[in-house]
Amino acid sequence: MSCLNTCYNKVKSRIQSWANNREFVPQTLRKLVFGNLITITIAEAAAYRIIIQDVRTGNLPHYMPYLLLTLFAMLEAIAAPIVGWLGYRNRRRMLLGWSWGLFFICFTLFFIPSPTQLDESELCSSTKNTIIKYTGVSAVTAVRLSIVLFTATCFLLTRVATWSHYLAYTDEYAPERSSVHVGILVISRIIPGIFGFKMLTVVLEKSIIINAVILTMPLIVQNVQMHFAIPSSSPEVGGVAKASPSLDDRDFFTSLRRVLFNFIAMSQMVALGLMAAAFFGFSYHEAALVHTRYNIVPGTETVTHFPEFFRYIPAILGVVYVGVKHSVPILPEFDFFRGVKHIIKMTVIAFVMYIVVVSVPSCSKGQLAGLDGTYQTPICSSSCGCVPSWNAFSPVCVVDTMTTFASPCEAGCTTLEDQHGISVYTNCSCAATSGRAVAGACGDHECQPAYQLHLTLYSIIVAVSALAFQTQIMMILKSVDPRDKSIAIGMMWAMIATVAYVFGNSIFYAITSKACHWFTWKKCQLYNEHFPYMVGFTCASFVFISLLVNLASLGYLKTKFKCDSRNAVN
Secondary structure, eight states: OHHHHHHHHHHHHHHHHHHTOOBOOHHHHHHHHHHHHHHHHHHHHHHHHHHHHHHHTTSSOTTHHHHHHHHHHHHHHHHHHHHHHTTTTOHHHHHHHHHHHHHHHHHGGGGOOOOOOOOOOSSSOTTTOOOOOOOOOOHHHHHHHHHHHHHHHHHHHHHHHHHHHHHHHHHHHOGGGHHHHHHHHHHHHHHHHHHHHHHHHHHHHHOHHHHHHHHHHHHHHHHHHHHHHSOSSSOEETTEEOOOOOOTTOSHHHHHHHHHTOHHHHHHHHHHHHHHHHHHHHHHTHHHHHHHHHOOOOOOSHHHHHHHHGGGHHHHHHHHHHHHHTSTTTOSSOOHHHHHHHHHHHHHHHHHHHHHHHHSOOOOOOOBTTEESEEOOOGGGGGGOOOOOTTOOOOEEETTTTEEESSTTTTTOOEEEEETTEEEEESOTTOTTTOOEEESOTTHHHHHHHHHHHHHHHHHHHHHHHHHHHHHHHHHHHHSOGGGHHHHHHHHHHHHIIIIIIIIHHHHHHHHHHSEEEEETTEEEEEOTTHHHHHHHHHHHHHHHHHHHHHHHHHHHHHHHHHHHHHHHO
């Protein structure tokens, strides 16, 4: 009995120590917030994919993704500063509240009705495929759209609140590793954004329930741990009690005015927004660039993306290295001169890479049958009555003539066989001799080295963009009044939304509208040869303007340093 009492007292004491713990361990909270932000990034990608599902089946108009992306960016531009400011008196409550809110928001995904299923065939079978036209929003689509709009709004607000209050909290009580914390948050946005968008194609097509389970289950454990990771009173770091920041003069408009009149913070927000516009525009259209330059369709299988993931490890390691380099004990405090010079270096590299990635020689991909100015179905497959699908560009190669056709149907193929592990289309009317075609463009083998070079250059763009974002956010965080850190991060997200997703997205939308070579099923399936240059040089233009803004920041810092030195002497 005494043994049981001893065990009970130990367990009770342990639980009480968790509940009354005042020791703040930044690494523990960083790990939990990192997990939550990955969930948010993947959830936002899932919401976009669900919209695409309904556009693909004709239940929503083709312009809906662009319209919603712009509207949500406008909402973020308005709401982000307010969300960043709210709750500054109790950041622990805000972090826990938004984290549990995230769990319940993700849980609503279980109630999304299944999408309309299309019975599509890539083969020459005119009786199987039907022409899909938008005729209005059905009741099921209205329910799906309502849930997605609600969850997407909540994900947006949760992301802004988590970034704002986490960075403000850690920089108030444990500023020694702020650069590392910022870098980890940048990675949580970039890498899951790239892979989540690609890999969710397969997951969502199978079941939205699987996606909901993936999102919700880890949140339970993370949120319980977070409850004990954030002290309920003024925290201690390394056994040293930390004083809470002043609550004087912290009303919304006072804080907003202080940030707006902070040249370094505002200039870095603009520069960051321009870099984000370039990065988002290029990443969003990267698959279309690959189609145009190499006639290659990147795989959507999960296994395809695991080797690609290793290309972005240098970005992760680089962010961690720079985070440590700008932290104690290497640097006692953040160096603004070193920071802005680092940003300028990364911006110059990004500027060069955006030009090089679309300017390096492509490959001899050959002629696409039917593509002469605008696309027309080849005569040899005209009897198939090929119905446009969402992804109509799925090239096959007729080996007899080494001619690439846009799809098996466009090549007049009626059957698909597996021959020694190779998918071979047979009975193809456009292959008069053998009647066979193989998946992929005829120039696939020759274009693979050029495509791999493209991926390498793109990984460099990802790395230097992440390193620039990390230091730009640190410049914002360290340059503002300590009372305004969270609202400054909220304003940063507002600037990114405005520059990248309202203005930038509109510019890229105009480019895609003008550069289309083959437009079918309310979607551009293939762009003309000028499209990669238009995208690449537009991104380079955004980065160049960002470079000018950073040079202005450097000039301001030098002038301020001279004035401060002169005043100190006098």
